[in-house]
Amino acid sequence: MSKPRAPDINPPRLVSPRLVSARPVTAHDVARLAGVSQSAVSRCFTPGASIAAETRRRVEEAAARLGYRPNLIARSLITRRSTIVGVAVAYLENPFYPAVLEALSNALEGAGYRVLLFTARPGENADPILEEVLRYRVDALVLASASLSSHFAEECRQAGVPVVLLNRRTESGGVSTVTGDNRAGAGTVARFLAAGGHRRCAFIAGLESASTSREREAGFSGALAALGLPPAAREVGHYDFTAALEATRRLLALPLPPDAIFCANDHMALAAINVARAEFGLEMGQALSVVGFDDAGPAAWPLFGLTSYAQPVRPMAERVVAILRRHLEEPEAEAVQEVVPGALMVRASARLPAEGVMEQGGRRIWRG
Amino acid sequence: MSKPRAPDINPPRLVSPRLVSARPVTAHDVARLAGVSQSAVSRCFTPGASIAAETRRRVEEAAARLGYRPNLIARSLITRRSTIVGVAVAYLENPFYPAVLEALSNALEGAGYRVLLFTARPGENADPILEEVLRYRVDALVLASASLSSHFAEECRQAGVPVVLLNRRTESGGVSTVTGDNRAGAGTVARFLAAGGHRRCAFIAGLESASTSREREAGFSGALAALGLPPAAREVGHYDFTAALEATRRLLALPLPPDAIFCANDHMALAAINVARAEFGLEMGQALSVVGFDDAGPAAWPLFGLTSYAQPVRPMAERVVAILRRHLEEPEAEAVQEVVPGALMVRASARLPAEGVMEQGGRRIWRG
DNA sequence: CCGCTGATTGCATACGTATGCAATAAGAAT
DNA sequence: ATTCTTATTGCATACGTATGCAATCAGCGG
Structure with a gap:
């Protein structure tokens, strides 16, 4: 072969590796030490490739000695x-x-x-x-x-x-x-609230551009209508905590405030509880019920006990x-x-229906 | 040159690109269309490289036409x-x-x-x-x-x-x-609590293996000692919400419960407030003060109003x-x-000292 | 018109690994 | 012993881009 071979870049290490300017160990280095070709080294690290046990041993030893780490960037380039x-x-x-x-x-x-x-x-x-x-x-x-x-x-x-x-x-x-299951979940929430005797439901929407919020709203409104309940009062919280605080304030300041608020997600529902309790002195599950969607972490905190449709x-x-x-x-x-x-996780933030609450793996859920 | 050149892999596109099996466009493809070398294409995308305005224009046009995206994997390989x-x-x-x-x-x-x-x-x-x-x-x-x-x-x-x-x-x-500033921050918390008239401070540690927890504890204990206050009762919460709930229960069930709890982070402090309020009926800032570290999101929620040393x-x-x-x-x-x-963000979860609270950019902080 | 300078460009190669192919070795079958 | 398999190995090349080097070109002063 007349093609000129480039000289080996990595010179033999004469000093302890840790003192050498860090040039990463390549498969060639390993191959040289193990006395095999670079291909063999590659095959040693390729599952399923054909390689003899003895060769593998020698390559692995050399690799371990040099601290070889296959370069996944290079691998990506060729494997695409x-x-x-x-x-x-x-x-x-x-x-x-x-x-x-x-x-x-x-x-x-x-x-x-x-x-x-x-x-x-x-x-x-x-x-x-x-x-x-x-x-x-x-x-x-x-x-x-x-x-x-x-x-x-x-x-x-x-x-x-x-x-x-x-x-x-x-x-x-x-x-x-x-x-x-945004539609079905929100429908379940509506039936849950209705079964709990709520009559004036409100809904706090998330981002109006988000499919989640739109589907949950559609599922909720549809189920309310099917139950013969009046349409929910509506505010928009943009999936934002602060905006949800304000949305809740507006709802609770209505002449005839809602007896239940369904929020398009837990983050806003937690905001709702914060306002209802801290600013309006409402006790959750009594004067007002709040239900969320997601079952995000803080929903289960004792102070919140947020009833929420869980997304697994x-x-x-x-x-x-x-x-x-x-x-x-x-x-x-x-x-x-x-x-x-998902499933509706029942906690204390919403008044319970007489029926349908069941225990499941330590959690209480509601099946309408 | 005797070295055999590989034939161009990408055949000329005879059909609309979107119908061709997706083989990514390379710099060679762009070069061919623009009538320049691959190097020129590369230089066009390399800031500071030498390339004539007219060449650049042609390359950019070709690149746009083909939807060329430089392959950063390949670039990484060579630039290291x-x-x-x-x-x-x-x-x-x-x-x-x-x-x-x-x-x-x-x-x-x-x-x-x-x-x-x-x-x-x-x-x-x-x-x-x-x-x-x-x-x-x-x-x-x-x-x-x-x-x-x-x-x-x-x-x-x-x-x-x-x-x-x-x-x-x-x-x-x-x-x-x-x-x-774990040490100084925790020291500030200690002086803040002392200035607020607390006499029986407790500390809930995080992970004992974590430097943060150890430093905060050292800073807190050191400052308490310097103030002549008795050492803090101590529990471990492992930076875990549930563990912190239990740690708080143990502290509040003591014969002589603490009048202040400093938690190694907010997450545990929020757990502490949950237990204190929901299970012990304690009003924050009255019978018990709770202070955290981090100033994480929920600390500012109305229901918590957690006083916390903020990490920016x-x-x-x-x-x-x-x-x-x-x-x-x-x-x-x-x-x-x-x-x-950082700075100690003052909210309602801890009784205030008579002095040292100041307004700063809409936030209240304490300077001892 | 000539040599010189600086800007542009293409050529060839390198980056580190995977892999088709042919060569070799080692058994197995006859 | 000879032929046929099968397993293992090395060689050479490809992946897509960046870059040193030399070649070319344009412009310029003399």
């Missing part, structure tokens, strides 16, 4: 898979999302993926950041509570990057989604990962819209 | 910089950490870095995951509230990967840290990024231990 998934998450001040992020991170790590995180500002257009993330050749994208421009959805499709929305739905086809975070994260895997295995697979059922 | 920072975070159920993560993510994105996230299980040894993250050739590591084995610290040093601990300190030298999340995140940049610019730079000062 980064084993990195881009995850966008917003509203981290809403305690539901840290839980989502943790579950998602664990599920992805369990499936051998790393998480490239980016925190989307609620209002802003996430496209520029998403664009940037695509440059890292992520294998897939998961958007938790961030919406997706149809333009960008199309770009991802062209780039062959599967996208899964978590807790959001979108009009743009071709995007898989995993959500809680771990199962949802697992569904996301399962869908991703399928999309990665068969790129032509159709997008799916999965709905993960 | 990934512009990715590994971030480990634990205790996401503690509302302080989502805020930290968000601030950190924003600061890093502002500095042009991406975040490779991994969520460390509190108890577990994070080394295996960290090891894995190093394979992605991250430019640096930030560990928020995760501790670091000295073994791994050494590995990072050898690999030339700077490490910054956020909100934790470590014995292993060579690692930079950014923390709040954004400045801390910015210090982390500044330190990272310095380490990356001068690899030989010494590790630094930075302490970011």
Whole structure:
């Protein structure tokens, strides 16, 4: 072969490795020490590759001695898979999302993926950041509570990057989604409140642009109507704590205030309880009932005891990962819209119906 | 040149790009369309490279037409910089950490870095995951509230990967840290409680292995002693909500219960208030005062009004990024231990001293 | 018109790993 | 002993981009 070989860059180490300027150990270094070819080293770290036991032993010893760490960047370049998934998450001040992020991170790590995180500002257009993330050749994208421009959805499709929305739905086809059962859950809440004897229900909406809020509102209103109850008074809390405080103030200052408030998520429901108790002196479950959605952490705190329709975070994260895997295995697979059922966790923030409350694994739930 | 050139892989596109099986556009594709060399395309996307205005225009047009996105994986391979920072975070159920993560993510994105996230299980040894993250050739590591084995610290040093601990300190030298002012902050809390007339202070520790908890305890006890007050009753809450509930129960069930509880962080302080109010019927700031550390989100909720020594999340995140940049610019730079000062946010959960409370930017703080 | 300077450009190669292919070794079967 | 398998290995190359180097070009002073 006439092709000139570049001289070996890494000179033989004459001094203790820790004193040498840190140039990462490569498969070539290991190969040289083990007296094999670089290919053999590669095969040693590739599950299922053909390699003799004795060779493997020698390579592993050499690798251990040099502290070799396969360069996943280089591997990605050639395999065209980064084993990195881009995850966008917003509203981290809403305690539901840290839980989502943790579950998602664990599920992805369990499936051998790393998480490239980016925190989307609620209002802003996430496209520029998403664009940037695509440059890292992520294998897939998961958007938790961030919406997706149809333009960008199309770009991802062209780039062959599967996208899964978590807790959001979108009009743009071709995007898989995993959500809680917003409609049915909100309907359950309505029937629960009705069974508890509430007559003047109110609803605090989240972001009007968010599918979750719209679906929950539709489910709630629909069920109220079916029950023959008057439509709910309505305020908007934008999924924001402070805005929800104010929304609650407006509701409770009405001439005929509601006897129950259903909030589009727990974060706002906790705000509602704060205002009702601290500013209006109302006792939860007596003069006023408050119900939320998510069953986020603080809902279970003794002072809140928030009745809430639980979204099962771990199962949802697992569904996301399962869908991703399928999309990665068969790129032509159709997008799916999965709905993960939840349950109404009954606590003290809302007056109880006479029937339907049952114990389940240490938790009290309501089945209407 | 006798070296055989590989045939161009990407065939000329005969159909609309969206119908072609998604093979990412490369710099070669752009070069061909623009009638220049791949180098020119590269230079077009490399700030400061030498390229004529007219060439740039043609390249940019071609790139836009093909939807070219530079492959950062390939770039990393050759530049040996990934512009990715590994971030480990634990205790996401503690509302302080989502805020930290968000601030950190924003600061890093502002500095042009991406975040490779991994969520460390509190108890577990994070080394295996960290090891894995190093394979992605991250430019640096930030560990928020995760501790670091000295073994791994050494590995990072050898690999030339700077490490910054956020909100934790470590014995292993060579690692930079950014923390709040645990000692002084806890001392301030002690003087604040003393000035408010409290005589029987208790302390709920976090994880005994965590530097934060130890430093806060030392600062608190030291100041109490200096004030001539008796040592604080002590329980351990392991930075865990449930454990803190129980710790509080034990304290309040004492024959002579404390008149003030200082918790090593807000998450536990919120648990303390929950127990005190819901189970013992105590009114905060009257029979019992509770003070926390962090000033995490819910501390400011009306129902809690938790007095807490604030750790300024954004400045801390910015210090982390500044330190990272310095380490990356001068690899030989010494590790630094930075302490970011905070302030005692005064709210209703603790009885006020007669003096020292002042208004500052809409917030009330205490200066002893 | 010539040599000189500086700006642009293309060529060739390197980054570190995976993998098709052919060569070799080691058994197995005849 | 000979042929046929099968397992193992090394060689060479590809992945997509950045960059040193030399070549080319335009402009300019003399």
